[in-house]
Amino acid sequence: MIPTSDAAEPDYLATRLTWMEQVELHMRAHNSAPPTLYQKRRLELARNNGLTPWEAFEQIIGADHVRF
Known part of the structure; x- marks a missing residue:
């Protein structure tokens, strides 16, 4: 096996x-x-208030909107 680098x-x-x-x-x-x-508007407000993308996802979209 040939080792790869981050360049790959x-x-x-x-x-x-x-x-x-x-x-x-x-x-x-x-x-x-x-x-x-x-939700898009709330995401914009969350970004402007300093939330991380993951925090915003958790608070605004949340697991209850996930489709499996």
Whole structure:
């Protein structure tokens, strides 16, 4: 087996995601329904108030919106 380095990672893993992209990544990872307009507005307020993307996901989207 040939050892790999970080240089072998795809470009998208090396790029910095925006705050909202991080929330969307959490939503995809949890198979969450797309956010409503109301949830999007609350996410913007959460970002402006200093919440991390994960905290905002937990508080605004939450596990009750996850579809399995």
